[in-house]
Amino acid sequence: MRRAARIVALLALMGTAIYLPFRQEWAYYRKDVPATHTRTVRPGRPAVFQQIRWTLLGYGRAVLKPGDLPAEGIGSPQRPGETLVLATLRAEPLTKNPRDFEIDYSLRDRAGHSWSAFQWHTTIIQGGKDPAYVMGLVPDWAVGTFELVMRHQHQDLSSALGGPELVFRR
């Protein structure tokens, strides 16, 4: 009995040893590599990401004025059952030198769905008073549950793989 258990354990160990490296590679190909470190921040609390101090001011629906366009990257027109949403943040750069930001924005709910998001009408300069906006298009059922996520953008602008992420809680 004991010997059989040992053999089964050995086989299970071998299977796991073979499977694990393959699983990791598979995850990479499918761009499903989760963040290696997740930080969450409550609304109104500041958090630093890419040398900018971000403070979430609020989540809401986006209102486009006549002639205004949604963020580049969001297809238009939006269909029934879909809503343009906005995360409004205060962004304070911590360095004086102008630089390009390489942030991969997305919106997620806690059920595991995610949607693309993009900066909108935002210029981040030191001493600037205007808020920063991140816009996304989500189905109506996600309007009250989505949260903004920031990750470092991959060099080829494709989805972020691993790395840290910052989640702005509701």
Place this chain on the structure above:
Amino acid sequence: MRRALSALLAVGLACAAVALQNTHWSYTRAYGPFVKNGRVGQAITEPLFTIRVEPVEAARTILVPATSYSKPQEIPANGVFIVVIATVEARRSPIYAGQARLHTRYGDYSPTDKFGGGGGLTTPVVTPLSYVRFQPGMPRRGAYVFDVPREAVTGARLYVSDHDAEEAQFGFYRNDPRRFADEVHVDLGLDTREAARLTRTAAAGYSVPEPS
């Protein structure tokens, strides 16, 4: 007796090890694409997306509507345009279903490039589904359009993969568009009689629906 059994076991294990050297998964089984089969009208669900394909249509010419810069024009097919209208929805995160192919007995055909948009340098005059980024909870209905010889229509099947080649130009192995992808193979119901009917009644001036 016990020693003989141990020796026998050792020899057996050695033989098994040698045999296992020659036993391995095929490339496709190990690296994909991982295929799920379906048919027209059926919702086919993959881990990352769901697709439902409508009955196939055919066209001799496709009407491209006027834009701010050009007049309306009719684009003729070299053979016949096979228009596959499908509704695609991402299940979890944004994806492209950009790797669509029409699998025929003559080989695989990519969506036609007659509408422009090649290499991502221009915007196509008609937006095929290959250009659409699908997101959860927001299904899109649109068309994949193929230009194929009339003789290739019989038995043609639609292959759609969730692995996009457009965004994966750099990095370790990322140029291989089909590796580790999930792929749907849809039987379009094009037997000899249906293929003959389709090519015989192919429309002129067909308007390809924009993703909606």
